[in-house]
Amino acid sequence: MIEGVKIKQLKVIADEHGYLMEMLRCDDEIFEQFGQMYLTACYPGVVKGWHYHYKQTDHFVGVRGMSKVVLYDSRKNSPTYKEINEYFIGEKNPILLKIPPFVMHGFKGIGTEIACIINCPTLPYN
Secondary structure, eight states: OOTTOEEEEOOEEEETTEEEEOOOOTTSTTOOOOOOOEEEEEOBTOEEEEEOOSSOOEEEEEEESEEEEEEEEOOTTSTTTTOEEEEEEETTBOEEEEEOTTEEEEEEEESSSOEEEEEOOSSOOO
16 A cells, blocks of 8 residues: 555444445544545546645545546655555445545546545645
8 A cells, every 4th residue: 555545444324314424533543634625526437637736635535426546656755656556435435545645646437427526635725
């Protein structure tokens, strides 16, 4: 796994009213700080990427459909420099994927419906 990338297995709590899934809490070990929260959507078969950030850490959670998220470690001083990781996130695999600064990332909507990812980065968009 790329240095600094972390996964939090998410728990879905269901009852007769529906269900709830906590994604990120301020008392989680992987929590750093709050910057903003947004939803990004991707049509089936479409790729969004490559992206990376100088300062912010991203926290991806797939909430609709499924996405293939690919990470590339572009940090020359990292022990995992040039390593590639692939993750499948979404309704069928409820995880939070923590992506550190300078780790390049992109995702592709897989399946037949729109794939939606919620991101909670540590800094607001600049």
